[in-house]
Amino acid sequence: MFPEAFHISIRGPINDFVQSLVVNYGFVFKAISQTLLQAILFVEWILRGLPWWAVFLVFLALAWAASKKVSLVVTVAVMLFVVGALGLWDLTMQTLALMLIASLISVAIGVPMGIWLAKSELMRRITLPVLDVMQTMPSFVYLIPAIMLFGLGKVPAVLATIIYAVPPLIRLTDLGIRQVDGEVVEAATAFGGSPTQILFGVELPLATPTIMAGLNQTIMMALSMVVVASMIGARGLGEQVLNGIQTLDVGKGLEAGLGIVILAIVLDRITQGFGQMSRKERGND
């Protein structure tokens, strides 16, 4: 046995800290929670309210815009059809709504953070180790702070998903901006471009393929969090898998699992398509 005398417990202080956060700043979390919930419900309402063929059309249009390839459009159509035929349409739309919100917020956090990292050596030195830790932590761990602050439900599920999924976007935004040819930035500077003009007119456009790769990874990680997030109240495909496991209904679990895989493939192909497009647009330079 490890000697009692060396025993340190961080359990008490952490619980106290969270408790005091909730007591003193509860209204802040409530406000965040409310807004986020409204947003999630709104997106869900749209996706579930739209007729299936409208969603189909949007996906096919996106697939076409991303690749200009008939093959991808057909693949996406077949895959979505399978989802519908398996009776998973509504669940898939619920999951998709959570994905969309989580991805949007990830972009809103990840891209500015990435820019900041690229511009400030200090910020980079502080943040990169934190990101390393975040990426090696098991995804379950993120449920804990989310539940502590927001209880059970869709909001903590989305927040846990974001925390788990945002690191690659931050990293690749940082990398993309750092990789921009110094001479091009120098030329823009020499012609009087301001830092903002250079950021939006030169650095971000040139970093877009890399940022898209980051977004793709973020979406994939968010999808891999679906089942875990359903443990604290995310509805949709993840919940169905969890249900299948809990009731030993293997078929049900697999069906829903298939739905997640299909969603992953479709989103992956489409975002990758957009990434390659932005790369192609400016040739090999």
Place this chain on the structure above:
Amino acid sequence: MTDIKIRNVSKIFGGSWKAALAMTQQGADKGEILARTGCSVGLDNVSLDIPGGRIFVIMGLSGSGKSTLVRHINRLIEPTSGEILVDGSNVLDLKPKDLRDFRNRRVSMVFQNFGLMPHRTVLQNVVYGQRVRGLTKVDAKPIGMKWIETVGLAGYENKFPHQLSGGMKQRVGLARALAADTDVILMDEAFSALDPLIRADMQDQLLQLEKNLHKTIVFITHDLDEALRIGAQIAILKDGKLVQVGTPNEILNSPANDYVARFVQRRAGAGEPHHA
């Protein structure tokens, strides 16, 4: 007409620049300083008067500090010591906003490696300076087209840089600098990738600009014939030090030392200097 005065400018690249600067003052040479401190000497106490409204040529071997010197004029590089006066006012005193204005309206530059924006078309690249200045797309377009035609790229305005050859890219860089319509144009080996015909044509264009619009043009080249043809004055650098400044005739007829003599010896009197 804008004149440029460079006053005792030194530039040391590297962390222990203080030690290196002290060594330059004691007359240590570039190689010795690199070995002892790990710093490379870009410029070593260079003073130069560049008169307004003329073409001023800078020559020197590779690594002698030519690019470093012109980058001081629009302050893409901050000197380790010394000052740069453009029209009498010190460039180093400019606040960020004024510095941007200065770069946008008073000096433009052609880069040795072109520095084109790969995600913008030829036209968008050429009008960059004008767009930064706040001109709308519509207003900037005729200016851009005019200069694209001047450098012989009409028809390519909607192509992207990666679709052009090296010489064509260089001409886009040239058009971009000219379209900015500034008093001072810095040209870092601006013609190096051009074929002899276009090159001669561009040299004529430059002489026209000097004659009609009285632009101050600082022109880096490795080509002595070119230097003699267009330069009102020629400065020669070696290892970051200024070796000689003078008119083409002075440089040809009374080289300051062996280095300059070697530079000019292989041409004995062929061609006529433009500025006799």
